[in-house]
Amino acid sequence: MKEYDVIIVGGGAAGFFAAINIAEQNSSLRVLILERGKEGLTKVKVSGGGRCNVTHAEFIPQELVQNYPRGEKELLGPFHKFMTGDTIDWFEKRGVELKIEDDGRMFPISNSSQTIIDCFLSEADKHQVEVLYNHSVKSISNKNETFQIETTQGVFSSKKVLIATGSNPKIWKLLEGFGHNISQPVPSLFTFNIKDERINDIPGVVAKDVEVKVLETDLWSEGPLLITHWGLSAPSILKLSAFGALELAKRDYKFQIEINFIKRSFNDCLSELKELKQNLAKKAVFKSTQFQLPKRLWHKLVLASNMNEETRWADLNKSQLERLAGQLTQAIFDADGKSTFKEEFVTAGGINLKEVNFKTFESKFVKNLYFAGEVLNIDAVTGGFNFQNAWTGAYIAAQNISN
Incomplete structure (x- = not known):
């Protein structure tokens, strides 16, 4: 049996970040990462x-936490200790410069994850x-304050x-053995996933600012x-999904959404x-796109309002006007199922947050057992926030472990 001072289970973002910070803060400690895959850092x-x-260019802890459907309350304290500015600083000190894009997301200047x-x-x-690869954990026990x-x-x-x-899930099962829920x-x-005449053959169309x-x-x-080949995506939808x-899992991903494409009330629009x-x-209604909508989307909504391509504005009756106002401000779509967003396999779920001390990221049940990243019931909207949670938890846990 090989002995170490600290073992980290999981060679992903949080695991590597914790290991490096532990070893750097206390060089006398023997630190091991156990990774089940043939390589680490796949995410x-x-x-x-x-x-x-x-990460994301959000520098106020109170505002940063609002991007976490689960973990908002718990991360406020930790973000006062280590957050976006510290992340940028950490990477810069090690020769990796980050840049901010228009939407606030931050990437290495190289535009390549290989840099990280x-x-x-x-x-x-x-x-x-x-670091040991192809080491899948089968069991974890704790006798006389030593983990095996x-x-x-x-x-x-x-x-x-x-x-x-x-x-x-396998590791969660092992942690249940320590009393964790x-x-x-x-x-x-x-x-x-949405099949609907109004969107079915206009993939790639973006409505810049809607309410859903x-x-x-x-x-x-x-x-x-x-609008995608299979339905709807982009931040407005991803935020809802997070x-x-x-709630959406309870409904087995069958539900209705209402979209206001122009963010005005029905009456103002009318x-x-x-x-x-x-x-x-x-003029023909079809050809005179309004409200800064993409042309192809305007065409679809006009046709869905009982008009054809030749219908002129002058000829619109009351019901057609109301119908168009409805399509623009209260369009209802039936969602039936979901698709993974790019490669972002993010799940809600994990260790109950009441069972963790967020000053140290240590288990409240087992001394010297720490957690970082998505093993906890913390997840975020898209945009670099899930990684920021990983860096913050890993850094704070590392500080406590290395002391």
Whole structure:
């Protein structure tokens, strides 16, 4: 049996970040990462389309936490200790410069996730962190304040353990053996599958700023909306999927949404349409796109309002005007199923947050057992927030472990 001072289970973002910080803060500790795959950092590799969305340019803790459907309250304290500015600083000190894009997402200047992976691997090497791949954990026990971890390739022991395995049901099962409760995992970031005449052959169309509500719930969001081959996506939808993860799972992903494409009330829209009827009398409604909507979307909504391509503004009757106002401000779509958003396999679920001390990220039940990243019941909307949770938890756990 090989002995270490600290064993980290999971060679992903949180695992590597914790290991490097532990070894750097206390060079006398023998630190081991156990990773079940043949390589680590796989999520880092595919994140942000292979560019790695490291964090988000949000520098006020109270505002940063609002991007976490689960974990908002718990992360406020930790974000005062280590958040976006610290992340930027940490990477810059190690030769990785980050840049901010228009939507606030932050990437390495190289535009390649390999830059982040290389940084982690060389830091781990420099600080003599041992990494063992193809080591899947079979059991974890704790006798006389020493943890024993049995893997597919041998047994290891240490005084301190940090679990950073993300959403791994096998590890959750082992942690239940220590008395921890697991909030059942459900998908969090996903797009909506919708088959509808109004959107079925205009993939790639983006409505820049819409409001979306899930009917019969309090769920709503706003932002850009993207029409895809299978339905709807983009931030307005992804936000709903994250904040509505539990509710939408309960409904088996069959629900109705209402979209306000122009963010005006039905009545305001109707009066504007009446003015257009006067001002554009001789023009065809189909050809005179309004409200800064994409042309192809306007065409679809006009046809869905009982008009054809030749219908002129002057000829619109009351019911056609009302119908168009309805399509623009209260369009109802039936969602039936979900699709994974790019490679972002994010789940809501994990260790019950009441069972963790967020000053240290240590288990309240087992001394010297720590957690970081998505193994906890914390998840975020898309945009670099899930990684920021990983860096913050890993850094704070590392500080406590290395003391």
